[in-house]
Amino acid sequence: MIDPRPPAATHVKRRFTWSNIGLYATVVVLSIALLFPIYLIFLIAFVPDKYTLFSGRPPLIPPTLTLANLQTGLTLSTTPFIPSMLLSLEIAFMVGGIAIGLGIPTAYGLSRLRPTVAYGLTTILFVVNMLPSITIAIPITVPFIKAGLYGSPIAIALTQELLALPITTFLLVGAFQALPRDLESQARVDGANRMRALYGNLVPLVRPALVAAFLLSWMLSWDESTFALILYNPANPTLPVEIFLAFTGRGNPDIAVAFSFIATVPVIILTIFLQKYLKGEDLAVGVRG
Amino acid sequence: MDGARRNSEAPRHVRDFWHRHTDQLIALIFVAPALAYVGYFAFYPALDTIVLSFQTPIHPFTTFNYEYNVGSGLYTWIGNTLWLTAGALALQFGLALGIASILSRPFRGRSIFATIAILPIGIATVVAGFTFSQIFPGTGSGYANSILEFFGFGPYYWLNSTSGALAAVVIADSWKNTALVVIILVAGYASIPQSLYQAAAIDGAGPLRRFRYVTLPGLRSFIVIALLIRGAQEVNIFQMAYIMISSYPQLLTVQIYVLYETAGGLYLASAVASVLLGIVAVFIVLVLVIGGRR
Numbered sequence: 001m002i003d004p005r006p007p008a009a010t011h012v013k014r015r016f017t018w019s020n021i022g023l024y025a026t027v028v029v030l031s032i033a034l035l036f037p038i039y040l041i042f043l044i045a046f047v048p049d050k051y052t053l054f055s056g057r058p059p060l061i062p063p064t065l066t067l068a069n070l071q072t073g074l075t076l077s078t079t080p081f082i083p084s085m086l087l088s089l090e091i092a093f094m095v096g097g098i099a100i101g102l103g104i105p106t107a108y109g110l111s112r113l114r115p116t117v118a119y120g121l122t123t124i125l126f127v128v129n130m131l132p133s134i135t136i137a138i139p140i141t142v143p144f145i146k147a148g149l150y151g152s153p154i155a156i157a158l159t160q161e162l163l164a165l166p167i168t169t170f171l172l173v174g175a176f177q178a179l180p181r182d183l184e185s186q187a188r189v190d191g192a193n194r195m196r197a198l199y200g201n202l203v204p205l206v207r208p209a210l211v212a213a214f215l216l217s218w219m220l221s222w223d224e225s226t227f228a229l230i231l232y233n234p235a236n237p238t239l240p241v242e243i244f245l246a247f248t249g250r251g252n253p254d255i256a257v258a259f260s261f262i263a264t265v266p267v268i269i270l271t272i273f274l275q276k277y278l279k280g281e282d283l284a285v286g287v288r289g
Numbered sequence: 290m291d292g293a294r295r296n297s298e299a300p301r302h303v304r305d306f307w308h309r310h311t312d313q314l315i316a317l318i319f320v321a322p323a324l325a326y327v328g329y330f331a332f333y334p335a336l337d338t339i340v341l342s343f344q345t346p347i348h349p350f351t352t353f354n355y356e357y358n359v360g361s362g363l364y365t366w367i368g369n370t371l372w373l374t375a376g377a378l379a380l381q382f383g384l385a386l387g388i389a390s391i392l393s394r395p396f397r398g399r400s401i402f403a404t405i406a407i408l409p410i411g412i413a414t415v416v417a418g419f420t421f422s423q424i425f426p427g428t429g430s431g432y433a434n435s436i437l438e439f440f441g442f443g444p445y446y447w448l449n450s451t452s453g454a455l456a457a458v459v460i461a462d463s464w465k466n467t468a469l470v471v472i473i474l475v476a477g478y479a480s481i482p483q484s485l486y487q488a489a490a491i492d493g494a495g496p497l498r499r500f501r502y503v504t505l506p507g508l509r510s511f512i513v514i515a516l517l518i519r520g521a522q523e524v525n526i527f528q529m530a531y532i533m534i535s536s537y538p539q540l541l542t543v544q545i546y547v548l549y550e551t552a553g554g555l556y557l558a559s560a561v562a563s564v565l566l567g568i569v570a571v572f573i574v575l576v577l578v579i580g581g582r583r
Contacts, residue, residue, distance in 0.1 A: 023396060030388065031405045037420045037464060038408065040432065044423060053423065056430045057438060102323050109319030112312065121320055123577060128331045130518065130573050132525040134545050135562040138555065139337035140330065162331050165323065194315060223413035225528050230549070243415045247422070247532055260416040271411030272404055278472050 038268070045069055045261035053253050073258025079242055081259065087153060088222060088239040088263075094157035095221035096214040099168040103213060106165075107172030108198055122173075125166040136162070137230035144231065151233030159227040164217035171216070171277065175209035176202065212277035219270050222263070239263050335566060341559035354560035362539065367564065369455065369538045373530075374523040376459040377466075378516055384463065385470035385515070390504070392471070393478035407468045414465065418532035421461035425533065451538040458530050462523070470515045477511030478504075513579055521572035524565065541565045 044052045047062045049069060074081045110118045140159060141150060149155040179202060187197040203210070225240035232241050239259055246255040299307075307314065343350055355363075388406050392399065409417070424432040429444040437443030448454045481503065489499045527542035536543055541561055548558035 020396070023391065023394075024398075026387070027391060027396075027398070027402050030384075030391075031402060034405050034409065034464070037417065037424070038412065040420050040423060041412075041416065044420070056428075057435055058423070058430065058432055060432065060435055060439075102326065105319040106323040109316040112316040113320070114313065117313070117317075121324070124324070124327065126576075127573055128327045130521045130569060130576075131331055131335055132542070132562070132565050132569055134525070134527055134542055135338050135566050135569075136331055136334045138545070138549055138558060138562060139334040139341060142337075158330060162327065165327070169323070219411060223411075225413070225415050229528075229546075240413050240415045243413075243419060244528055244532065247415075247419050248535070256419050260413075260419055263413055264411075264416055267411035267413065268408065271408055275404060275407045278407065278410070279476065 038264075041260055041264055044257050049254065049257070053257070069254055070258045070261065073252075073254045073256075076252060076255060079246065079252075079255050081262075083236050084239050084242050084259075085262070087236055091153050091157045091160065091228075091238060092218045092221040094153060095160050095164050096218040098157065098161050099164040099217035100210060100214050102161075102165060103168035103172050104198070104203060104210075106169050107176055108202070110169065110173050111176040122170070125169055128162055129166040131162075133159075133163075133226040134230070137227050141231060151231060156228050156231050156238070157221070159231060160221045160224045161217075163224065164220050167220075168213040168217055171209055171213045172206065174279075175206035179205055209277075212274060215270055215274055216277065219267055219274070222267060338559050338562045338566060341556055342563040345556050346553075354556050357557060358544075358560050358564075363561065363564065366539045366541050366544050366561070367568075369451070370524050370541045370565075370568070373455050373458060373526065373540065374520055376455060377462050377523050377526075378520055380459055380463045381467045381470050381519060382512070382516060384467045385474055386512075388467070388471045389474035389478055390500075392475055406471055409465045410468045412465065414528050415532065417461060417465045418529040421457070421464070421529070422533045425457035425461070448534055448537070454534045454538060458526070458533055461529055461533060462526055465529070466519065466522070470519055473511055473515040473518075474508060477508040480511075481507035510579070514576060517572050517576045517579070521569050521576075524568050524572075541568075 043060075043062060046065045046067070046069070048064065048066050051063055052058050110121060113121070137159060144150045144152075144155045183201060183205070184197050187201040188194070192200060223240065225238070225244055228238045228241050229244060232238065237245065240263065243256045243259045243263070246252060246259070342354055343352065345351055345353060392403055392406070412420075425447040427448045429446050431447070433447065434444040437445060446453070447457045485503050485507070486499055489503050494502065525542060526540070527546065530540050531543050531546065536547060541564060545558045545561045545565065548554040548561060551557075
């Protein structure tokens with residue numbers, strides 16, 4: 001069969017030309033600018049704070065290295081680190097779990113609905129993603145207080161889920177649509193009901209997308225701080241809220257330094273892993289119309 | 290199961306409707322839990338905010354909350370928020386167009402650069418805000434001034450003027466979020482057929498004219514949608530601004546938080562939150578109208 005695509009206009013020139021040098025110069029300058037703040041997170045974590053937070057002209061190259069900042073930040077009894085980290089972990093796993101649990105049936109349903117209906121429902125999820133968190137967070141405190149859930153991990157998880165569910169659903173809809181329709185009919189003919197066909201036959205085939213959706217939701221929750229700030233339990237805030245409070249007046253900047261560093265390491269690894277799943281089509285559903 | 294359905298007392302037209310649309314109705318049942326969830330946790334609170342904005346503890350309906358906020362400078366907060374949004378969109382669009390055009394061509398090290406470009410998405414907003422507050426602190430120190438001094442300039446007091454403070458937040462936010470625009474524009478680049486470029490090259494169009502007459506028209510809808518989505522998220526910018534500049538200059542989101550934290554400020558906060566919701570609604574409607582037209 002003839003490849004319908006035009007001949008690849010993409011053969012790599014190995015020679016250095018002036019336009020290549022311009023390209024590489026731009027890439028290097030942009031890379032330095034993009035990496036600089038991440039470098040600072042590490043620098044501020046491992047350099048004595050008289051050279052960073054409390055310096056009139058902080059040096060860009062570390063004069064000496066220390067573990068004292070992390071030690072101070074992690075051992076202060078006023079803001080215990082371990083409970084905050086455990087809470088952030090607990091909430092992030094809840095958000096990831098709910099995203100998968102609710103995302104699978106939603107995405108499956110959307111992939112089976114007529115395009116016009118599916119588009120309308122997708123639009124609703126898309127709008128949810130754009131609503132201002134702080135506008136939603138304030139009134140939602142009232143039912144949570146009534147239900148005795150204010151400040152509980154599940155309350156924070158259920159609100160953060162608003163950010164995770166739409167992107168999870170868009171990712172999974174794509175995965176379900178990519179499966180051949182016959183697979184499901186085949187399973188149904190063999191006597192499986194719709195639930196068995198979905199969970200027994202289809203879900204195992206979209207496992208990579210499920211993993212990606214879970215991790216992306218996990219990361220959104222790990223980083224989220226607006227809902228967590230409005231709904232937090234003062235006795236035990238999440239990590240981002242601790243960083244926020246430590247830096248906006250109620251605490252010690254060393255806490256912000258140490259917590260920032262520790263919160264950042266897992267997401268750098270996750271982002272590198274997840275980058276191929278971050279697709280423009282999923283972020284801009286409107287474009288597909 | 291089947292027998293029970295046949296013997297059920299349901300009126301004939303209901304049964305007929307069910308039989309004709311079984312597949313679609315079952316698909317709807319699968320979607321229903323998610324719809325109930327977003328209805329209760331997103332749309333109901335959003336409407337509740339608007340209701341609360343017209344109430345006080347003693348008045349069932351009043352416009353007092355709006356009048357009070359207008360008196361405290363609501364229009365300035367809106368103005369600052371819109372300036373910040375415009376600045377951030379301009380910077381992010383320019384950077385993203387450059388980065389996406391670099392990523393849409395093959396070169397050695399491309400995948401490493403793609404990873405570097407996307408990394409800031411993973412950094413938590415509060416961490417980014419904290420880090421940039423060390424780059425642009427309220428005093429004449431900070432890493433931005435260390436760099437300026439290295440080149441023989443400065444020091445510059447970034448946060449001493451409204452425009453300087455907004456610019457600092459625009460730079461911080463663009464560092465974190467430009468990658469979202471890049472991702473959308475890269476998808477746009479991928480949607481432009483290579484044959485168009487070849488045809489244009491055969492007709493003698495140079496790189497600039499190919500960009501003007503092939504790339505830009507091909508990307509147009511992606512650019513518009515990316516800017517509108519980012520615009521809606523930009524007016525929501527909160528922690529980054531609060532950590533870096535606190536209440537100077539005042540932004541809508543920061544004022545909502547400050548009012549909410551004040552005793553009895555729930556209703557006043559709801560009024561500002563409703564204004565914010567209104568601005569976001571404009572962006573949403575534009576996305577749907579423009580996105581739906583294609």
